[in-house]
Amino acid sequence: MDVITATMVLFSILVPTKTWYAPTQPMTVQIKTVSEATLAMRDFYGKRIEPAGDVSIKEGQQVDLRVVFPQVNNAGAYILTAVPKDGSAEFLGTPLVITTRVDRRQNAPPGPIVSKIEPLCYAKMKTNADAGEVSMLFYYDVAPNTAASFLALSAGGFYDGLTFHRIVPGFVIQGGDPRGDGTGGPSYNINAEFNDRPHDEGVLSMARQGDPNEAPGVMPRPEFANSAGSQFFVCLDPAGTRQLDHRYTAFGRVFAGMDIIKKIAATPVESPRTGKPTKTVVIESIKVVPVTAKDNPYKVDLATQPSDGK
DSSP states (O other): OOHHHHHHGGGOSEEESOSEEOTTSOOEEEEOSOSSEEEEEEETTSOBOOOSSOOEEOTTOEEEHHHHOGGGGSSEEEEEEEEETTOSSSOEEEEEEEEEEEOOSTTOOSSEEEEEEEEOEEEEEEETTEEEEEEEEEOTTTOHHHHHHHHHHHHTTTTTTOBEEEEETTTEEEEOOSSSSSOOOSSSOBOOOOOSOOOOTTEEEEOOOOOTTOBTTBOOOHHHHTOBOSOEEEEOOHHHHGGGTTTSOEEEEEEEOHHHHHHHHTSOBSOTTTOOBSSOOBEEEEEEEEOBTTBOTHHHHHHHSOOOOO
């Protein structure tokens, strides 16, 4: 069980027995303290998943989601909640995200290869540019590995004290480099998860190495496409960033605090070529926050984000 999951389940009603599940293994979830509740599942766009078995739950029970919700055997992203029968809340504790993945390597066998269960989270970023917070949600459905890396780095304090080292007005602000000059990273790379999420205002996307042969209609070669690490950018204007669609991994979006992002974007730069700000813009912290019924930014966005059909 990873660090984020292990921490969040302390406050959850639904606790996965582990994080990763092979297709042949029961996908089991343990029920913690709860009274008069049922399980409910939706896909990542809000559509209700019909159960195939009894959804009533009780304390100490272990549930195999493959039996109760066979849909999880199919590739996709799903959200599992515990719903009180008395209607006292929309759901109890923190929901779980189930992502069932397929092997996208060339000539790979068809069908799911593995499933992952983790708490549904968002993040809050503080900077020295403003006393407020920038709140961010994540595209677990189309960029699960990128979102997981960003959340794990955030939970471990990786971004705390780093800077937004590059500002391009009307385009992006970019940060997350431990060297602070655009050349650094976490010492590992993330394979590209290019998807159909548009690079609209406020969208979070991963910086990567540019391919010298890249041109309109020509995709980056694998060694460049798969070169993202910790550096990310926030899109400012779709008129400029739409060219990044399908070529960079959009993995989340700002849902609150875009005024702070715009304030950072207004920082003067030393030269248009480097985009280095004249005043240091520090990421003071990025904290991972578990979703609850009273604090659920995905409630709206799950219903409004389009599917990319993958």
